[in-house]
Amino acid sequence: MTDDGRHAVATALTQGYPRHQIAQALGTTVKTLKRLIDDSEELRDAIEARKDAEEAELRDLLMGMARGGDTVAAIFLGKSQYGWRDRDDGKGQAVEGGGILFVPTHVPIDEWSAAAARQQERFRQAPVIKPTFEAPHTGSPGIEGLRLVKPR
Numbered sequence: 001m002t003d004d005g006r007h008a009v010a011t012a013l014t015q016g017y018p019r020h021q022i023a024q025a026l027g028t029t030v031k032t033l034k035r036l037i038d039d040s041e042e043l044r045d046a047i048e049a050r051k052d053a054e055e056a057e058l059r060d061l062l063m064g065m066a067r068g069g070d071t072v073a074a075i076f077l078g079k080s081q082y083g084w085r086d087r088d089d090g091k092g093q094a095v096e097g098g099g100i101l102f103v104p105t106h107v108p109i110d111e112w113s114a115a116a117a118r119q120q121e122r123f124r125q126a127p128v129i130k131p132t133f134e135a136p137h138t139g140s141p142g143i144e145g146l147r148l149v150k151p152r
Contacts (some may be wrong), residue, residue, distance in 0.1 A: 001036060009036070010046035119138075 001009070005026075012022045023033040037043040059081070065073035078084035107115075 001040075006040055006042055007032075013037075013046040014050050015042060016050055112152050 009022060009026070012025075013019075019033055020030050021032045026033065037047065059077070062073045062077050065076055075084070
């Protein structure tokens, strides 16, 4: 592919044209276009630039929706951009800077916090299960009777 052709393809990719249309305009297949993209840093950069622009646009749209009161958009932004999680199981990553918590205005914060704690209580403690065995285990070692407790 010539430099002019590569530049034209990079422009088309940056502008968001679908790959099948670009391949058709070049008179080739999508599979061949993918190989050309893989072999060209300029074309890979064009794809990354388009993805970055689309991500910024989506983030702006979501932020506008969140500012307009759409709590789903606000929660999604919190999770995707700031590491917020639904639960406190140690799998999330701590992010400095905090965030915004939407609480119903007709419920006092103490009452809301207590209700949230009650609702989440069953997820914070593992049930205690007592093993029941008729006879001692006589085979290869295994995990029978092992009591697993979730970490806090």
